Amino acid sequence: MERSQPRVLVAYGTKYGATGEIADHIGDTLRQAGCTVDVTAAGEVGPDLSAYDALVIGGALYAGRWHRDARRLARRARARSHGRPVWLFSSGPLDDSAARRDIDPVPGVRRLVDRLDAREHVTFGGRLDENARGRMARMIVNSGRGGDFRDFDQITAWAEGIARELLALSDTARPG
Numbered sequence: 001m002e003r004s005q006p007r008v009l010v011a012y013g014t015k016y017g018a019t020g021e022i023a024d025h026i027g028d029t030l031r032q033a034g035c036t037v038d039v040t041a042a043g044e045v046g047p048d049l050s051a052y053d054a055l056v057i058g059g060a061l062y063a064g065r066w067h068r069d070a071r072r073l074a075r076r077a078r079a080r081s082h083g084r085p086v087w088l089f090s091s092g093p094l095d096d097s098a099a100r101r102d103i104d105p106v107p108g109v110r111r112l113v114d115r116l117d118a119r120e121h122v123t124f125g126g127r128l129d130e131n132a133r134g135r136m137a138r139m140i141v142n143s144g145r146g147g148d149f150r151d152f153d154q155i156t157a158w159a160e161g162i163a164r165e166l167l168a169l170s171d172t173a174r175p176g
């Protein structure tokens with residue numbers, strides 16, 4: 001019998017691209033596990049979220065807040081989520097702390113976790129390199145505190161957990 005494929009939106013708010021690459025990786029992992037996936041910049045997500053069985057929303061952290069596009073999308077999703085499962089991730093720390101331990105969401109994201117009744121939130125390490133424009137970014141990179149601290153094995157494992165939950169849910173939901 002054909003298995004019903006959960007349809008998932010993976011959306012991200014990014015300034016320099018690191019969070020988009022995490023989202024792409026999550027999307028690839030979900031596809032390999034049998035989901036149908038759209039990976040989209042949060043600012044470009046169309047008005048209709050109703051086609052999706054689940055949402056994964058991620059935001060880069062800037063000065064203790066999610067990127068604005070991710071915040072806006074999460075607010076929209078809140079109005080329309082109607083019990084759909086939601087997962088959230090943050091991308092930020094420029095050290096190996098996120099690979100070593102769970103890092104709590106920043107307060108604004110904690111509120112989104114609560115309001116969306118998110119299944120889970122995870123903080124992944126970030127990346128900032130010499131291609132980043134912007135005064136603060138240059139200062140960080142020039143002081144030697146840049147680098148790529150994303151752990152793609154950790155990201156794969158997280159996405160595989162989402163796929164397991166979704167496939168179990170879609171099996172349960174299927175009439176039969």
Ligand SMILES: Cc1cc2nc3c(=O)[nH]c(=O)nc-3n(C[C@H](O)[C@H](O)[C@H](O)COP(=O)(O)O)c2cc1C
Nearest residue numbers: 014015016017018019060063064092093126127136
């Ligand atoms: C000006 C500036 C402020 C930042 N503030 C934070 C922060 O508050 N918390 C954090 O964990 N990371 C912070 N970072 C690191 C970024 O979140 C990290 O580089 C992230 O991976 C960038 O994602 P993006 O390329 O998708 O925009 C900051 C980086 C810059 C340049």
